[in-house]
Amino acid sequence: DAKTTQPPSMDCAEGRAANLPCNHSTISGNEYVYWYRQIHSQGPQYIIHGLKNNETNEMASLIITEDRKSSTLILPHATLRDTAVYYCIVSPYNTDKLIFGTGTRLQVFP
């Protein structure tokens, strides 16, 4: 699996957009970008995934650069409940495991 690089921590004011970057310069053509988050003392939660095109769902938007070497997860209106560790993972669609890094700890403040 391709390695990803994420900043260890970020802050965001409540109500503002949170933009979480991820670098995956060695991503292969068949690898998707997945985002999960883990709120304190809970199991990781799936957020969104994409291959080439930008994706949006009820939780977030995923922007993938044209060369696919980096992506950004956008939480459009962050709330205190979005405080969590966010993991960016690249992997083929049907693989037997996801490899987690250490993620980005997002702190949303009032």
Place this chain on the structure above:
Amino acid sequence: GAGVSQTPSNKVTEKGKYVELRCDPISGHTALYWYRQSLGQGPEFLIYFQGTGAADDSGLPNDRFFAVRPEGSVSTLKIQRTERGDSAVYLCASSPSGRNTIYFGEGSWLTVV
């Protein structure tokens, strides 16, 4: 509840003892995963089941760790001769047909003293 259920939520055991951790996946999910998470780290893959068989056990750290899923539903992670370094949160997850949108349980927090 319809989510992944793990028991016990907390387990304290003495070094050298045997421990079993149970996972009840989401109904109908054929794929089941075990991960281990130490403080400040991301989840670390241990083993993956597709149905009853272990399709990938490359993450099991040594032969003290073993997992089964005899009927393709509930799984048990077994740890023999526990060591203090085994202390961690053990996470179970399931998914339909091995897709990467997997659903995690709340975890079993194991402390070896």
